[in-house]
Amino acid sequence: MHLEMIGITVLWTFLYGYLIVASIDFGAGFFSYYSMLTKQEHIINKVIDRYLSPVWEVTNVFLVFFFVGIVGFFPDTAYYYGTALLLPGGIALLLLSIRGSFYAFANYGARKSKTYLFLYGMTGLFIPASLSTVLTISEGGFIEKRGEHIVFLPWELFTSPYSWAVVFLAIVSILFISASFLTYYAYKAKDRPAMEILRTYALSWSGPTIVASFLVFVSLARHNPQHFARLMDYAWMFGLSLLFFLGAVYLIWRKRSLGWAFVLVMFQFAAAFYGYGVSHLPYLLYPYVTVHSALTNTTMGWALVGAFIAGLFLLVPSLILLLRLFLFSAKYVQGGK
Amino acid sequence: MKAILVWIGGSIMDPLILSRILTAETLGFHIIWATIGVGVPIFIFLAEGWGIYKKDPHYILMARRWTRGFVITVAVGVVTGTSIGLMLSLLWPRFMQLAGNVISLPLFLETFAFFFEAIFLGIYLYTWDRFKPIIHWLTCIPIIVGSSLSAVFITTVNAFMNTPAGFTLKNGNTLTNLRPLEAMMNPATPTKVAHVLSSAYVTAAFLLGGIAAYAIMRGRTEAYYKKAVKLTMIGGLILSLATAIAGDLSGKFLAEYQPEKLAAAEWHFETQKRAPLIVGGYLDENNQVRGAIKIPLALSILAKGDPNAEITGLNDVPKELWPPLYVHYLFDGMVGIGFYLIFISGLFLALWIWKRGNPWHPWVMAGIVLAAPLSFVAIELGWIYAEVGRQPWMIRGIMKVSEGVTTSEQVGLLLTLFTMLYVALAVIATSVLIRMFRKNHPEKELEERRIIL
Ligand code: HDD
Ligand code: HEM
Ligand code: HEM
Numbered sequence: 001m002h003l004e005m006i007g008i009t010v011l012w013t014f015l016y017g018y019l020i021v022a023s024i025d026f027g028a029g030f031f032s033y034y035s036m037l038t039k040q041e042h043i044i045n046k047v048i049d050r051y052l053s054p055v056w057e058v059t060n061v062f063l064v065f066f067f068v069g070i071v072g073f074f075p076d077t078a079y080y081y082g083t084a085l086l087l088p089g090g091i092a093l094l095l096l097s098i099r100g101s102f103y104a105f106a107n108y109g110a111r112k113s114k115t116y117l118f119l120y121g122m123t124g125l126f127i128p129a130s131l132s133t134v135l136t137i138s139e140g141g142f143i144e145k146r147g148e149h150i151v152f153l154p155w156e157l158f159t160s161p162y163s164w165a166v167v168f169l170a171i172v173s174i175l176f177i178s179a180s181f182l183t184y185y186a187y188k189a190k191d192r193p194a195m196e197i198l199r200t201y202a203l204s205w206s207g208p209t210i211v212a213s214f215l216v217f218v219s220l221a222r223h224n225p226q227h228f229a230r231l232m233d234y235a236w237m238f239g240l241s242l243l244f245f246l247g248a249v250y251l252i253w254r255k256r257s258l259g260w261a262f263v264l265v266m267f268q269f270a271a272a273f274y275g276y277g278v279s280h281l282p283y284l285l286y287p288y289v290t291v292h293s294a295l296t297n298t299t300m301g302w303a304l305v306g307a308f309i310a311g312l313f314l315l316v317p318s319l320i321l322l323l324r325l326f327l328f329s330a331k332y333v334q335g336g337k
Numbered sequence: 338m339k340a341i342l343v344w345i346g347g348s349i350m351d352p353l354i355l356s357r358i359l360t361a362e363t364l365g366f367h368i369i370w371a372t373i374g375v376g377v378p379i380f381i382f383l384a385e386g387w388g389i390y391k392k393d394p395h396y397i398l399m400a401r402r403w404t405r406g407f408v409i410t411v412a413v414g415v416v417t418g419t420s421i422g423l424m425l426s427l428l429w430p431r432f433m434q435l436a437g438n439v440i441s442l443p444l445f446l447e448t449f450a451f452f453f454e455a456i457f458l459g460i461y462l463y464t465w466d467r468f469k470p471i472i473h474w475l476t477c478i479p480i481i482v483g484s485s486l487s488a489v490f491i492t493t494v495n496a497f498m499n500t501p502a503g504f505t506l507k508n509g510n511t512l513t514n515l516r517p518l519e520a521m522m523n524p525a526t527p528t529k530v531a532h533v534l535s536s537a538y539v540t541a542a543f544l545l546g547g548i549a550a551y552a553i554m555r556g557r558t559e560a561y562y563k564k565a566v567k568l569t570m571i572g573g574l575i576l577s578l579a580t581a582i583a584g585d586l587s588g589k590f591l592a593e594y595q596p597e598k599l600a601a602a603e604w605h606f607e608t609q610k611r612a613p614l615i616v617g618g619y620l621d622e623n624n625q626v627r628g629a630i631k632i633p634l635a636l637s638i639l640a641k642g643d644p645n646a647e648i649t650g651l652n653d654v655p656k657e658l659w660p661p662l663y664v665h666y667l668f669d670g671m672v673g674i675g676f677y678l679i680f681i682s683g684l685f686l687a688l689w690i691w692k693r694g695n696p697w698h699p700w701v702m703a704g705i706v707l708a709a710p711l712s713f714v715a716i717e718l719g720w721i722y723a724e725v726g727r728q729p730w731m732i733r734g735i736m737k738v739s740e741g742v743t744t745s746e747q748v749g750l751l752l753t754l755f756t757m758l759y760v761a762l763a764v765i766a767t768s769v770l771i772r773m774f775r776k777n778h779p780e781k782e783l784e785e786r787r788i789i790l
Contacts, residue, residue, distance in 0.1 A: 064422055065448045078430050082426040082427050082430030083430045083743055086751065094758055101762055307449070321460065325463075
């Protein structure tokens with residue numbers, strides 16, 4: 001495999017990891033807040049807290065890994081995206097900071113406060129919206145190179161139907177992923193009332209997810225026909241994704257094998273995410289930056305790959321330990337110690 | 338007056354100045370929490386280990402309470418760190434584009450260190466009663482390794498900016514023949530890493546010791562507090578000596594590789610042998626040193642370890658490459674605080690061990706309380722000295738600060754937003770911490786856990 005393909009595959013995989021773990025986290029924040037408004041928080045918050053408390057910092061590192069990695073493997077992206085995205089990137093960062101710190105304040109600090117929960121819940125919707133626009137921007141048309149200057153065109157972004165379709169998709173996917181995971185977690189915790197509520201959340205967000213995906217397809221066809229054509233070459237991956245989705249919804253609806261249902265949801269997003277990613281290549285930023293043009297020198301590239309492999313040896317066992325302690329330990333999940 | 342207004346007006350427009358302010362502010366803020374993040378796990382580890390060994394529940398409780406506070410500070414460390422990580426690309430895109438080719442390896446490795454730390458922090462926090470004490474104690478080690486290694490890796494990046502290495506420069510702007518490991522192990526790395534780590538550990542010692550000493554000053558008499566002061570002051574003396582030694586080695590490093598930085602800190606203009614050390618004072622309009630204490634030969638000894646050694650002065654450096662001369666005060670402040678830390682922890686230990694006088698005298702306790710904020714001041718002074726002393730270079734000899742900056746016009750807005758964020762975080766984090774510990778006195782906890790006082 002070529003170096004650039006290894007690099008982008010590793011990074012894309014971490015972004016996918018972030019997509020899943022962060023979705024669970026973002027959605028949980030929203031559900032926490034929503035359940036407080038509807039006075040059901042006593043039912044579902046225990047489940048949410050038990051899962052989130054030990055893992056929130058790990059979630060954040062997935063994102064850090066991605067943006068440090070992309071600048072490492074493809075330094076040119078720092079220049080193009082960095083110059084153009086100062087404001088949107090800064091705002092996403094601001095929201096992330098508010099969210100992370102307030103989670104800790106609310107959770108480890110002495111008291112629960114409505115303001116903290118509100119901030120925690122709302123940022124959970126705005127962050128994915130702002131992060132997903134980076135993918136929108138990568139489609140081209142929103143960053144222009146004029147001579148030596150890189151110019152960002154916020155108005156174009158703001159008025160583009162494609163951009164709004166992506167934001168919509170990001171938000172509903174998060175709620176869907178999160179609800180289907182938490183349904184499973186509540187089920188493992190043998191917490192029936194919580195499971196029932198979360199299951200209705202999962203089912204009610206499944207429809208919008210499909211509608212949003214459809215909208216993204218349609219609007220991409222208009223926004224970047226060339227990419228859309230390449231997307232069609234991988235149509236089978238999206239078909240597969242749809243099948244996984246239908247399987248997951250069926251299982252959740254019948255309340256059967258909820259663990260597998262969540263695995264299917266993960267597959268659903270994996271198929272769509274990699275399908276999108278592969279058809280996006282070779283561009284990192286259409287039409288200026290490709291994986292070939294932006295690649296760091298080979299020495300550094302291989303050093304990074306080496307570091308990555310060494311790092312995995314450390315990381316994978318630790319992650320497994322973490323999951324065994326907090327996700328697959330029936331005693332912990334059910335509220336034992 | 339008009340000149341000042343024009344200057345301010347110009348600055349509001351100038352992405353360079355705004356970017357510098359925002360970077361300095363973010364780093365200066367992050368470093369407070371990051372230092373706690375690097376240093377405190379060591380003391381949690383010591384307290385829990387000692388408690389298990391001595392079967393003394395006081396120390397276990399100490400470790401528990403420190404951990405609870407630690408989580409809050411880590412959270413702020415994580416979010417501000419994430420901010421810097423992204424901001425480096427947003428504010429200094431040209432710098433990251435160039436440096437990314439040489440120095441992305443340690444940045445990448447750093448994220449693994451974070452991962453490792455984050456995973457075990459989650460485990461450590463939620464397994465107090467789940468694991469056997471020894472096992473639980475051992476899960477602290479990966480936290481120490483993870484946080485100290487992140488400090489090591491990031492410091493190598495900063496060291497690279499001071500003494501770039503591991504590449505060949507072609508046509509003045511293309512880097513070829515890259516050697517990532519050599520870039521990481523550049524000449525500044527060993528002394529910088531040693532000094533950054535030891536100073537983070539020492540700061541944690543005085544932070545924790547200062548809190549316990551404050552309780553004693555306020556009239557609390559439980560053995561719990563005295564044990565905390567003893568533990569942290571033993572660590573504090575050893576580590577402040579180590580910090581001073583590492584600082585001395587940093588000075589020797591500067592004399593060899595970055596003479597202009599040392600010369601600016603010492604107001605050392607003429608290259609000369611048997612150079613004196615200048616403490617305090619001010620400069621008149623002809624750059625003559627006034628009102629300073631001069632310690633004969635001391636600069637030659639600090640810089641080269643030999644009273645006869647020749648020390649390069651600023652006049653041998655082109656004037657446009659001089660760092661700002663106010664760094665002298667920063668350096669003096671840091672070194673002064675360094676000696677104060679040695680003095681106060683030494684005094685306490687001497688009184689305690691030789692049983693002369695009263696080590697718990699309110700004045701001694703007040704001295705330890707004062708050392709806590711002072712050690713943070715020293716951290717800030719040290720970093721500002723190290724960074725401003727590199728001016729006008731961003732990567733010394735390769736890229737000036739003005740060449741690395743973004744061209745975006747919106748830095749001002751971002752600066753305002755983040756300033757508000759940091760103020761809010763500082764206020765809320767402090768009040769959460771205070772509330773957390775006020776509501777839960779150790780006395781109360783000891784009683785609840787049925788530990789006999
Ligand atoms: C508790 C904090 C603390 C204390 C007590 C000291 N330092 Fe320090 N110093 C730092 C915290 C620090 C730092 C924050 O860690 C710096 C900033 C950048 C760096 O590499 O370390 C630093 C930098 C720094 C540098 C510049 C290194 C460079 O730019 O490459 C020198 C020469 C010294 N120190 C020397 C000393 C001496 C002789 C001390 C005598 C006791 C001393 N420091 C105490
Ligand atoms: C990898 C590590 C670091 C990088 C890449 C870095 C980069 C930078 C950059 C780009 C600037 C603005 C340009 C300049 O004035 O030189 C700056 C300034 C500054 N940094 Fe660092 N820095 C690092 C470590 C730190 C740390 C850990 C601190 C801790 C406090 C720090 C403190 C400062 C301060 C106070 C300034 C303002 C200097 C001024 O007024 O110009 N730096 N740094
Ligand atoms: C330019 C300089 C720096 C950058 C870009 C940077 C980057 C980061 C990032 C991205 C994080 C968040 C990681 C996570 O999500 O867990 C972080 C946290 C952290 N940083 Fe920094 N950092 C810088 C300076 C420093 C310095 C100088 C130190 C040590 C003295 C340090 C020590 C830490 C530690 C220990 C954490 C973990 C959080 C904690 O335990 O408090 N960082 N940093």
